[in-house]
Amino acid sequence: MPAETLGIAGVERRLRVLRRRLNFFAVEDLAYRLGTLLVLAVALLWVLERHASAAQFRLVGCVTIAICAIGAAAAFAKLRRRWMTMEGTARVADRRACLEDRLAALLTHRARSQRSPLGSILLAQVFSLSARWEPHILAPHRVPRSAYGFVASLAVLAFVAAPTRQPSLLQPAPVQTGEAAEARTDGEHMLAFQRLRVMSGEPANTTVANGVATTGGEDLRGSRARAPAGAGGKPAQPDLPSQGDGSGGSHPAEAHSAPGDAERNRRVDGGQGVVRNHDGTARHPAPDEKTNDRGTTRATAPGPRGANDTAHRTENDQARETETAAAPHTDPRRSERAEKGASDNPQPGGSLAAREGSGRAGGLLGERPASTRAPGQGRTFPLKLSASSAAAPTRFEPQRGRSSDEAPSAEIADAVPATPSLGERDVPDAPLHRAEISPEHEAVVRRIFNRK
Amino acid sequence: MTSQSPRALVDDFRHTFEHIRTELGRVIVGHQSVIEEILIAFFAGGHVLIEGVPGTGKTLIVRTLAQVLNLSFSRIQFTVDLMPADITGTRMVIERDGRREVSFYRGPVFAHVLLADEINRATPKTQSALLEAMAELQVTAAGETYRLSPPFFVLATLNPIEMEGTYPLPEAQLDRFLLKVVLPYPDSKAMQRIIGSTTAAETPKVNAVFDAANAASRVEELKTLVREVLVAPHLEEYAAALVRATIPAGSKFVPAETAVLPADDFINRYVAFGSSPRGGQALLLGAKVRALLAGRVNVTYEDIDRIAVSALNHRLVLNFAAHADGIDPRYLIERLLHAAKRFHR
Numbered sequence: 001m002p003a004e005t006l007g008i009a010g011v012e013r014r015l016r017v018l019r020r021r022l023n024f025f026a027v028e029d030l031a032y033r034l035g036t037l038l039v040l041a042v043a044l045l046w047v048l049e050r051h052a053s054a055a056q057f058r059l060v061g062c063v064t065i066a067i068c069a070i071g072a073a074a075a076f077a078k079l080r081r082r083w084m085t086m087e088g089t090a091r092v093a094d095r096r097a098c099l100e101d102r103l104a105a106l107l108t109h110r111a112r113s114q115r116s117p118l119g120s121i122l123l124a125q126v127f128s129l130s131a132r133w134e135p136h137i138l139a140p141h142r143v144p145r146s147a148y149g150f151v152a153s154l155a156v157l158a159f160v161a162a163p164t165r166q167p168s169l170l171q172p173a174p175v176q177t178g179e180a181a182e183a184r185t186d187g188e189h190m191l192a193f194q195r196l197r198v199m200s201g202e203p204a205n206t207t208v209a210n211g212v213a214t215t216g217g218e219d220l221r222g223s224r225a226r227a228p229a230g231a232g233g234k235p236a237q238p239d240l241p242s243q244g245d246g247s248g249g250s251h252p253a254e255a256h257s258a259p260g261d262a263e264r265n266r267r268v269d270g271g272q273g274v275v276r277n278h279d280g281t282a283r284h285p286a287p288d289e290k291t292n293d294r295g296t297t298r299a300t301a302p303g304p305r306g307a308n309d310t311a312h313r314t315e316n317d318q319a320r321e322t323e324t325a326a327a328p329h330t331d332p333r334r335s336e337r338a339e340k341g342a343s344d345n346p347q348p349g350g351s352l353a354a355r356e357g358s359g360r361a362g363g364l365l366g367e368r369p370a371s372t373r374a375p376g377q378g379r380t381f382p383l384k385l386s387a388s389s390a391a392a393p394t395r396f397e398p399q400r401g402r403s404s405d406e407a408p409s410a411e412i413a414d415a416v417p418a419t420p421s422l423g424e425r426d427v428p429d430a431p432l433h434r435a436e437i438s439p440e441h442e443a444v445v446r447r448i449f450n451r452k
Numbered sequence: 453m454t455s456q457s458p459r460a461l462v463d464d465f466r467h468t469f470e471h472i473r474t475e476l477g478r479v480i481v482g483h484q485s486v487i488e489e490i491l492i493a494f495f496a497g498g499h500v501l502i503e504g505v506p507g508t509g510k511t512l513i514v515r516t517l518a519q520v521l522n523l524s525f526s527r528i529q530f531t532v533d534l535m536p537a538d539i540t541g542t543r544m545v546i547e548r549d550g551r552r553e554v555s556f557y558r559g560p561v562f563a564h565v566l567l568a569d570e571i572n573r574a575t576p577k578t579q580s581a582l583l584e585a586m587a588e589l590q591v592t593a594a595g596e597t598y599r600l601s602p603p604f605f606v607l608a609t610l611n612p613i614e615m616e617g618t619y620p621l622p623e624a625q626l627d628r629f630l631l632k633v634v635l636p637y638p639d640s641k642a643m644q645r646i647i648g649s650t651t652a653a654e655t656p657k658v659n660a661v662f663d664a665a666n667a668a669s670r671v672e673e674l675k676t677l678v679r680e681v682l683v684a685p686h687l688e689e690y691a692a693a694l695v696r697a698t699i700p701a702g703s704k705f706v707p708a709e710t711a712v713l714p715a716d717d718f719i720n721r722y723v724a725f726g727s728s729p730r731g732g733q734a735l736l737l738g739a740k741v742r743a744l745l746a747g748r749v750n751v752t753y754e755d756i757d758r759i760a761v762s763a764l765n766h767r768l769v770l771n772f773a774a775h776a777d778g779i780d781p782r783y784l785i786e787r788l789l790h791a792a793k794r795f796h797r
Contacts, residue, residue, distance in 0.1 A: 104684035105750035116680045117458040118749035
């Protein structure tokens with residue numbers, strides 16, 4: 001076999017290696033591109049599956065699949081264009097190694113039926129430059145740039161899929177308003193209390209009505225009310241009638257409230273120092289409540305309360321409806337009723353506020369009277385902006401960047417008038433006492449822990 | 453091809469070329485690029501149209517070249533009353549030994565190197581007399597065909613001024629020339645050397661490169677070697693694309709296909725007719741000679757680009773708008789080459 005033929009065969013062999021590398025790189029690039037496309041599509045569908053409606057998911061899913069199909073077709077078309085023949089490989093080698101089209105010309109020479117006498121010169125030139133066009137030099141093994149895109153798409157997918165494993169990382173906990181949190185805590189307390197009673201062998205007919213535990217018909221409100229009284233700053237009233245005015249804030253479960261509630265209620269009331277109860281009635285806070293808002297209002301509880309809670313609230317609503325219907329919302333009557341209430345109930349703290357609040361309730365709440373609310377809707381505060389603005393001669397700037405748990409700022413405290421001047425027959429609130437633990441509750445807890 | 457090794461042939465070509473150029477340089481002052489292009493056309497087997505103002509040495513270049521190559525040389529001064537038979541030859545009644553017989557009297561076209569001086573002063577009929585000789589190396593007179601002995605090399609000069617009484621060359625005639633070179637005015641130093649050497653008592657002498665006996669065969673050998681130079685398919689495609697790009701898009705002779713190179717607006721606006729396939733042949737043949745001169749046996753893009761202006765500029769037929777705007781076909785081709793740079797990748 002002539003030396004020229006052998007030489008051309010050697011060149012072809014090397015070109016085949018180079019061609020294989022180039023084509024492998026093209027396939028690798030295609031795979032990464034397709035992978036990127038698919039991963040991104042999966043990520044998109046994942047997000048849609050969790051956040052979009054079925055119709056949106058279907059629509060975007062179809063579009064995504066179509067885009068994937070088009071992208072795949074385009075990628076394959078590009079691969080077909082990039083797929084190297086021997087001639088194309090020779091051109092690439094010529095260009096990358098600056099061989100001045102010698103390899104391509106040599107392949108042409110090989111294909112000729114009548115070879116040029118200059119072919120041997122060309123072959124010699126190609127071999128003299130062989131160090132330039134080693135396959136590993138011209139096409140070294142490297143990762144295509146599209147691999148970075150693939151990795152990025154995987155990161156996107158991991159980011160999207162992360163909430164499934166660690167919801168707290170991506171989905172912030174739902175913001176609980178002070179009242180909701182408080183109410184839930186309150187409800188949990190009551191449930192725990194009931195559970196403790198069951199565990200300790202208490203009678204099974206113990207119920208929790210509106211946050212008040214009763215055992216066998218015995219109203220535990222008085223004993224229960226003593227516990228949060230320290231927090232609420234109001235002494236408990238054991239003989240409070242069940243159908244009485246619940247707006248007085250004497251309800252033991254109402255004793256706990258987030259400070260944000262008090263602040264919000266003050267804003268709603270135009271900074272008049274009026275705190276609002278769970279049923280929309282308002283009252284002036286006790287002096288000790290001014291210094292410590294915690295426990296001034298009853299949080300509207302979205303937590304588990306039981307059917308008795310609703311029943312109890314309905315009773316209160318009925319009583320308030322009667323009162324509201326009988327009393328038009330005019331200032332003279334309200335002040336008159338306040339005076340009457342003060343004389344009827346000389347208990348410090350809460351009673352005056354309760355009557356004051358009950359008188360204002362109809363005016364500060366929305367158009368819908370409180371008595372028309374359905375059971376279970378007591379948590380909502382349908383306020384009209386006009387009512388708020390009308391009741392608030394001085395509006396406060398929104399307290400941006402402050403959470404609801406923060407205490408009101410100094411300027412708000414200054415703007416809010418202090419305790420309204422007491423009348424001649426008014427008695428200031430009693431100082432705050434630490435609440436005593438109810439014997440029943442203490443006995444139950446002790447029994448349980450002794451048994452263990 | 454002789455029994456010489458291919459490497460020796462290539463080296464011989466380069467050496468011969470340089471030798472001819474050196475000998476021409478003894479007489480011709482400056483114009484190195486023009487001389488190189490003339491020699492490229494000569495070894496490529498084509499003909500050259502030289503355009504230049506009078507007195508720039510057109511005739512001197514051709515005559516000196518014939519002396520250097522040691523080939524037969526003819527010169528025809530084209531005038532208005534020149535007839536085709538004055539070029540090709542004619543049948544004459546010659547009395548020999550008391551007998552009259554008709555024999556063909558060969559014209560000046562029967563030479564290796566033919567200088568057609570001021571070719572545009574003859575009528576188109578006379579100009580066309582060269583067509584057959586240039587294209588097919590043969591002359592037909594009175595029904596008989598006479599072969600021209602190779603090499604046959606026509607150098608025609610063209611006077612761009614004094615246009616009154618001249619006849620523009622037909623496009624078919626122009627297309628027969630492989631290259632058209634423009635002979636500019638010499639620069640100051642070259643001018644000084646020209647007037648000094650031509651007015652001295654001693655005129656420069658040139659030495660013949662080839663022996664008179666084998667000059668023609670040697671030249672043919674070298675021309676054959678040029679045709680052996682290898683061209684990759686993509687370079688042939690590039691040359692074809694360049695030629696195709698000179699054709700305006702609105703031409704009714706354009707085939708319905710997508711051009712490889714984008715259509716240039718200037719071509720569409722100023723060109724009436726583009727280059728013929730002979731332009732592509734000129735590109736590749738000229739590029740092959742350039743490749744050999746560079747010591748390569750294969751053509752590159754640069755070889756084609758460097759010969760493109762000379763090979764294509766006389767093949768573009770410009771329209772009235774181009775003449776009105778003073779557009780030079782060389783400018784159009786340079787634009788094309790600039791746009792075709794991306795084809796190199």
